[in-house]
Amino acid sequence: MSNQEKITTFSAQPNSVIGIIGGGQLGRMACFAAHQMGFRTVVFTDQENSPASFVTNQTIVADYSDEKALKKFADLIDVATFEFENIPVKTVEFLSSLKPVFPNAEVLKTTQHRILEKTFLNSIGVKTADFAEIKSLEDLLTSIKKFSTAILKTATMGYDGKGQFVFSGEEQAREIWPLVSELVSSQKLILEKFCPFKTEVSVIVARSKSGEISSYEPLENFHKLGILDKSIYPAQIPESLKIKAQEVAIKIADKLNLIGVLAAEFFVMNDETLLVNELAPRPHNSGHFSMDASVTSQFEQLIRAICDFPLGSTEFHSKGCMKNLIGDEIKNLEEFRKNPQAKIHLYGKLESKAGRKMGHVNILNSK
DSSP states (O other): OOHHHHHHOOOOOTTOEEEEEOOSHHHHHHHHHHHHTTOEEEEEESSTTOGGGGTSSEEEEOOTTOHHHHHHHHHHOSEEEESOSOSOHHHHHHHHTTSOBSSOHHHHHHHTBHHHHHHHHHHTTOOOOOEEEEOSHHHHHHHHHHHSEEEEEESBSOOTTTTOEEEEHHHHHHHHHHHHGGGGTTSOEEEEEOOOOSEEEEEEEEEOTTOOEEEOOOEEEEEETTEEEEEEESOSSOHHHHHHHHHHHHHHHHHHTOOEEEEEEEEEOTTOOEEEEEEESSOOGGGGGHHHHBSSOHHHHHHHHHTTOOOOOOOBSOOEEEEEEEGGGGGGHHHHHTOTTEEEEEOOOSSOOTTOEEEEEEEETOO
């Protein structure tokens, strides 16, 4: 057996240690799931007092490029995963030379870069919005003539609608360019054709090291100011589209050679075409409803997948919705506490800020 084969081979045993790269709320909930299954956890984060740091066995706080700290992290764990994709690919590549990391660096590289992601999706026959890489004002003017109305984004980083410009026409393109032109040298820019979609749905899919794949039924998503406000189950779309969305998500996971969980967000167009909007190679906000309404939560499924356990049932035993608590909405807890069907999940964040996800509530069997 080669050294690399030894690194990627992991046999999960009671009290094995799972490393979580990232200390946010997704890492926090992954720690809960791992502990319930008899594992210990170590969190690597660049933030003090992160949500995950309060519930893990050990936390390492260091820059994601700090190889000395990463080596210490690797020495403490048996296998690692990440809870958000805005981390350097080099971090995962370095850790992968020491311990198994799932999903792998190639999955991260593809899904954290909008141009690479959409190019990959189109290459496997999965539809997305039309897009163009923007390197100059000339590129922007040419593409806006083609797309009419479009969204300009950085190809990497950014989430919850941050740093995006929706505009139409040459005049607006010229106004926006001075605000983003300096980003061309440091980050690529992508222009995506604006899609007047009917609704958005997401599918969470898991794939284990042995190749077993399982997906959850779609949830329907509703946003406020670019941030997910709530997800409902069941999604109010035709049954044929539910099946198709799951089939596409499974295809993507398989073609990526994913080990872990992945969320695929879809635009449902008026003609019932499905366009993939984004991929996230980790648990997803829209999948939080699975924590209380499914046989297996997306976080338990993640641990099962990276440990190469048989995947759990993705059946929903309850309908209802997941409501995000954003910013000062955390002050409305009393109304949810009065609801016997509400399951409250708080993230342990020390300060409430506008646009910050402070927790979520799963409301079961709501009408």
